Amino acid sequence: MKANTHFAFFDEGSKKEIRRAIMKAVAIPGYQVPFASREMPIARGWGTGGLQITLSIIGKSDVLKVIDQGADESVNAVSIKKLVNETTNVELTEQTSEATIIQSRHRVPEVPLTKGQIIVLQVPMPEPLRGVEAKEYMTKRMHSEDDYSGIWLMLFEQIMKYGKTATFADHPVYVNGRYVMAPSPIPRFDNNKMHQSDSLILLGAGREKKIYAVPPYTNVESLAFEDYPFTVESFEGLECHLCGSTDIFLDELIDQQTGITIHQCNDTSFCMDQLNKKEKAEVQTSYA
Amino acid sequence: MGYVPVKGGTQAIDASIQRLKYERLKDQDIIEIETIMSTMRGMVDQVMSESSLYSPYLAALAIKQAEGSMEEAVFLMRAHRSTLPRPYYSQTVEPEKMLVERRISASFKDIPGGQLLGATYDYTHRLLDFNLIEENLEDNLQWLQNYHDQLKQIEAFDEVKYFPKVVDYLREEGLFEAHEPDNTSPIDITKRSLQFPTTRSERLQVLTRGQTGAVTSLGYASLRGYGQVHPTVGEVRVGSVPIYVQHPNEMEHSDEDEFYIGEIKVTEVESFVPTTVKNENNEYELEFEIGYGICYGQNETKAIAMSILDQCLEHPESDFPTHDEEFVLLHIDSVESTGFISHLKLPHYVTFQSKLDSIRQVKKEVPTVEG
Numbered sequence: 249m250k251a252n253t254h255f256a257f258f259d260e261g262s263k264k265e266i267r268r269a270i271m272k273a274v275a276i277p278g279y280q281v282p283f284a285s286r287e288m289p290i291a292r293g294w295g296t297g298g299l300q301i302t303l304s305i306i307g308k309s310d311v312l313k314v315i316d317q318g319a320d321e322s323v324n325a326v327s328i329k330k331l332v333n334e335t336t337n338v339e340l341t342e343q344t345s346e347a348t349i350i351q352s353r354h355r356v357p358e359v360p361l362t363k364g365q366i367i368v369l370q371v372p373m374p375e376p377l378r379g380v381e382a383k384e385y386m387t388k389r390m391h392s393e394d395d396y397s398g399i400w401l402m403l404f405e406q407i408m409k410y411g412k413t414a415t416f417a418d419h420p421v422y423v424n425g426r427y428v429m430a431p432s433p434i435p436r437f438d439n440n441k442m443h444q445s446d447s448l449i450l451l452g453a454g455r456e457k458k459i460y461a462v463p464p465y466t467n468v469e470s471l472a473f474e475d476y477p478f479t480v481e482s483f484e485g486l487e488c489h490l491c492g493s494t495d496i497f498l499d500e501l502i503d504q505q506t507g508i509t510i511h512q513c514n515d516t517s518f519c520m521d522q523l524n525k526k527e528k529a530e531v532q533t534s535y536a
Numbered sequence: 537m538g539y540v541p542v543k544g545g546t547q548a549i550d551a552s553i554q555r556l557k558y559e560r561l562k563d564q565d566i567i568e569i570e571t572i573m574s575t576m577r578g579m580v581d582q583v584m585s586e587s588s589l590y591s592p593y594l595a596a597l598a599i600k601q602a603e604g605s606m607e608e609a610v611f612l613m614r615a616h617r618s619t620l621p622r623p624y625y626s627q628t629v630e631p632e633k634m635l636v637e638r639r640i641s642a643s644f645k646d647i648p649g650g651q652l653l654g655a656t657y658d659y660t661h662r663l664l665d666f667n668l669i670e671e672n673l674e675d676n677l678q679w680l681q682n683y684h685d686q687l688k689q690i691e692a693f694d695e696v697k698y699f700p701k702v703v704d705y706l707r708e709e710g711l712f713e714a715h716e717p718d719n720t721s722p723i724d725i726t727k728r729s730l731q732f733p734t735t736r737s738e739r740l741q742v743l744t745r746g747q748t749g750a751v752t753s754l755g756y757a758s759l760r761g762y763g764q765v766h767p768t769v770g771e772v773r774v775g776s777v778p779i780y781v782q783h784p785n786e787m788e789h790s791d792e793d794e795f796y797i798g799e800i801k802v803t804e805v806e807s808f809v810p811t812t813v814k815n816e817n818n819e820y821e822l823e824f825e826i827g828y829g830i831c832y833g834q835n836e837t838k839a840i841a842m843s844i845l846d847q848c849l850e851h852p853e854s855d856f857p858t859h860d861e862e863f864v865l866l867h868i869d870s871v872e873s874t875g876f877i878s879h880l881k882l883p884h885y886v887t888f889q890s891k892l893d894s895i896r897q898v899k900k901e902v903p904t905v906e907g
Contacts, residue, residue, distance in 0.1 A: 257618070259620065259621040261621055283729060284724075284726055284727045284728050286726075287617060287618050287871050288615055289615040291611065291878055292874075293875045293877075293878070294875065294878075294882065296875075316882070317883050317884070317885055317886045318886060321546055322545055322883060323549055323882075323883075324882055325545070326545045326546050327549060353882075354886045372876070382862070383732070384862055385733060385862065388732075410898045411898070412898065414895075414897075414898050415894065416887065416890045416891040417887040417891075418887075435886055435887070455872050455876055457729035457730070479897075481889065481890055481894075482897065497886070498889075499889065500889060514889075
């Protein structure tokens, strides 16, 4: 009774079904397309939406990169990479620029994405209006009626309470001037990378059974008021203690020996790149 | 400066998986699939029901692999389900044609066809049986022999006897509304995700594959006070029903051409719930409605709870959460609830950094960076 799994796990019928949902999502930027999400060999909430997209679009010539919270070797990224690799045998990479498909949880890589690349984001809560309205039936109606007063009010109330908007990750965005969309829990720092992106952005929520997309060169604006503009996480005056990079998203760590707070690139492959470049430069200068 | 790792996840994961395997193997005992199938009936049934995949063999394999963890076994089965092509839908199954093993009604002392107790824990005392520690095959064989001998004294009918539904008897009396059979094809919730408001076929599918504990809890909540459904169990029946599929290519269909592909064991429940309705003269009248529950295998608690929730969801006008279809249907799936709860174990340092930043900014009132 031993069975081999099909290429990319799914049967072809399932893949086709998911690709149809993706096509619709691309055609209506920011609109959440319901799809019959399959149960995956990894748990719901662990990236099954992203994984289903990846498995249904991947071909033999693709090169895959998977990151979780910015790291290529984070436990879940490794697990997902392993599953895709075992069922497809595609090439894996940690180099952002080499990948044709990048599946990511909670980050858009620091290296700008290019034309032809696809970034697949894992989404836990696809509905940006859920905080305003608990019922799916109602939020769907609000989207279709272009009724976003609730979410604007939420931001306004934050300003009243805290003197500024106090959203965390997953700051809602306007896509193509029509749909308000949850960009997935990427930090606010990454929101702007979605605007007029050269690459296709696909977002998949497995448990909530939704797929949505931001096609290349689409306007993506973070929700904000004219007098209270959108702000990103501040890393002013800080740099990576390993590679010295600035203007990137940093992780806050505590040095185990000294107890001092240090900062480090969140994007681990970017950090390695910077370190390698530095080393190369040092070697060259020492020759000169 | 201390060492801060950039890499290292892959090896750690491999080691963790090795350790997991070690835990299963370390006592050097092996449980055979066949042993699980023949001794863990309740668990096999529950796994099949919650994973909505009817295969005692695969369920037993899942239980073995999952070391008896219910949620893990269901998860394995559901994932396997995703790899299977689905070429056919069965013909409508008629539970009247069930080969009944157990069938009781709480509504009447006696019912047409009689109460048939069958195998159940209901009438046992839940005392640990220490004799099972010393159980041996020889004694068991002897017991089985005696049991068969006793059965021989009972006269058997040559004809297969089907049991009428209890509700039919009441329907004749006009206590239940007689509905025309609705032959609309059900929506397959594994092919099309739930859209609200849902149809009854969608609701019943979600309920029947719901996690036993979750379905039971919500059914109980409704019964106890957070709902308006107070049912009487009209009928619980447990038994096997035959499954047929149509010839996929023949244009003309007749019952003769249908293929018998096997049978499944199910528990079916019809609960009677009194409700107030308005009659033609705009007067209030009491009438019975039916709450329906069905699930794979023998799992009567789940099927009864399902029948309560089915009836609740037929009355969305009530304010109780058990009558709210989004509340009930979106939270009772084992794979979804256990998956999302367990995802909290994944690293969240980016999102947490974002929270930290926001809270620090609000506290310090520092000028923020424009994006």
